[in-house]
Amino acid sequence: MKEIQFEQIEQAIYNAINEAACSLNQFTLNKIKLARKSENNKIACGILDDIIKNDTLASKEMIPMCQDTGIVVVFAKIGYDIHFNCDLYDAINSGVSKAYNDFYLRKSVADPLSRINTKDNTPAIVHTVFTKGDMLELTIALKGAGSENMSKLKMLNPTDGYEGITDFVIETIKEAGGRPCPPLFVGIGIGGDFEKCALLAKEALMQEDNSQNEEIKRLEETILNKINSLNIGPMGLGGNTTAFAVFIKTAPCHIASLPVAVNIQCHANRHVKVVL
Incomplete structure (x- = not known):
């Protein structure tokens, strides 16, 4: 049985948040570029050009592409043959907290009634599903309001x-x-x-x-x-x-x-x- 450590999960979340906040995935970038080729409206073309330029700059400088760096949503697909040496949720939230502090990302999570900010963008929203195998697959999304x-x-x-x-x-x-x-x-x-x-x-x-x-x-x-x-x-x-x-x-x-x-x-x- 494969054992996954707290630090592995924490680091994976930490790195993924930095990447997601600062660089569009290739699928999304391709969709934007394809739309730019088929768009006829002059103003729309200018906006699509700006979106592409914004991503280029954000990726190069590793700065957030948008000021709303979102609430973190994690989809965890857990293999039956995995053993954690930790609480999965604690490891995920530790990675979130460190990433949002270290990379100076906006903290956007608050109590729904008092509106008091949690100060580190935790807790993340985590969805889990079990599957065959000994792999842990994490899909990390930053969802803006x-x-x-x-x-x-x-x-x-x-x-x-x-x-x-x-x-x-x-x-x-x-x-x-x-x-x-x-x-x-x-x-x-x-x-x-x-x-x-x-x-x-x-x-x-x-x-x-x-x-x-x-x-x-x-x-x-x-x-x-x-x-x-x-x-x-x-x-x-x-x-x-x-x-x-x-x-x-x-x-x-x-x-x-x-x-x-x-x-x-x-x-x-x-x-x-x-x-x-």
């Missing part, structure tokens, strides 16, 4: 079907307008129950490929095309690039329910995957 605040969940009627799902997503994006700093990545959860649906939408944002299910893939493409016909554009100033991608995750649900969640992510799509 501008896009998160525009996210929505709705319990639709089963009879609403594809049309109801599409209408709800488009209504959500339209209402958000320029507030979530588009262009966007849109994660959609369909099914499960109330809390599972929201988690599916968040998990969808970690994807970098469209669904292998042809039916779901068509729905992703349909929704993306409709979003990009809204003329919201980069930063809400017009153009045909309101979203870079739409990703959908589904789960079985109760026969009397059709939960749908829309989790919005701005162009600063910051997540890093590490395996121990």
